[in-house]
Amino acid sequence: MSKHVDGQIGAVAALVRSTFLVNAVYADSAREYGLTQQQGQLLCVLMAQPYGMSELGAVLGLAKSSLTGLVDRSERNGLVQRTPDPHDSRAVRVALTGRGAKLAEEFYTETCRRIEDLTSGFAQAERDTLAVLLSRVVRDNKVPAVFMEPDLMR
Numbered sequence: 001m002s003k004h005v006d007g008q009i010g011a012v013a014a015l016v017r018s019t020f021l022v023n024a025v026y027a028d029s030a031r032e033y034g035l036t037q038q039q040g041q042l043l044c045v046l047m048a049q050p051y052g053m054s055e056l057g058a059v060l061g062l063a064k065s066s067l068t069g070l071v072d073r074s075e076r077n078g079l080v081q082r083t084p085d086p087h088d089s090r091a092v093r094v095a096l097t098g099r100g101a102k103l104a105e106e107f108y109t110e111t112c113r114r115i116e117d118l119t120s121g122f123a124q125a126e127r128d129t130l131a132v133l134l135s136r137v138v139r140d141n142k143v144p145a146v147f148m149e150p151d152l153m154r
Contacts, residue, residue, distance in 0.1 A: 015137075021118065022115060022118070023037070025111070025114045025115055025118070026040060026041075026111060026115075028114075029107065029110055029111040029114055030107065030111075032110075033103060033106065033107045033110075035103075035107065038060075038062075038070050039070065039073070039074055039077075039079070040107055040111070041060060041147075042056075042060065042070060042071070042074055042080070043074075043079065043080075043096065043100060043103065043104035043107060043108075044104060044107070044108055044111075044147050044148070045059055045060065046080065046094065046095060046096045046100070046104065047096070047101070047104050047105070047108060047148065048148055050083070050093040050094060050095035050096075051093060051094055052085055052088075052091055052092070052093050052094075053067060053068075053071070053091070053092060053094065054091075056071075056094055058144070059144045071094055074100070078097055078099050078100070079096065079097060079099060079100035079103060079104075080094050080095065080096055080097060080100050081094070081095055081096075081097050082094055083095060
């Protein structure tokens with residue numbers, strides 16, 4: 001049973017509910033690009049740089065078996081490739097393919113636009129305040145850079 005509540009809500013409810021909202025936008029965007037939400041996250045993380053499997057698991061918060069399945073499926077779809085780690089002959093690094101990089105850029109740009117639209121009714125000063133406050137939450141809790149700042153990706 002879903003109940004919509006108008007009016008002021010507290011910080012906890014606001015953060016939890018905004019997480020659901022952003023996840024729904026992210027999932028809808030991924031679906032439109034033929035991706036799962038997890039594949040979209042993987043592509044966005046790999047836009048910054050290739051990662052080793054253990055690093056990637058830590059960033060995405062996935063167990064080894066779940067990550068292996070995600071990378072396997074993404075590799076079969078031609079989005080990522082495993083390459084030998086130059087510093088450890090037993091390890092591999094996961095990187096975007098040319099096709100994966102193109103899809104990642106399109107998905108990332110569209111997803112950023114959709115998330116930005118969530119605050120379209122805000123004045124610029126309100127957006128700036130929200131960014132400062134959420135940045136503190138992220139920084140204070142050492143959240144990994146799973147999704148890069150749009151201006152830094154250009």
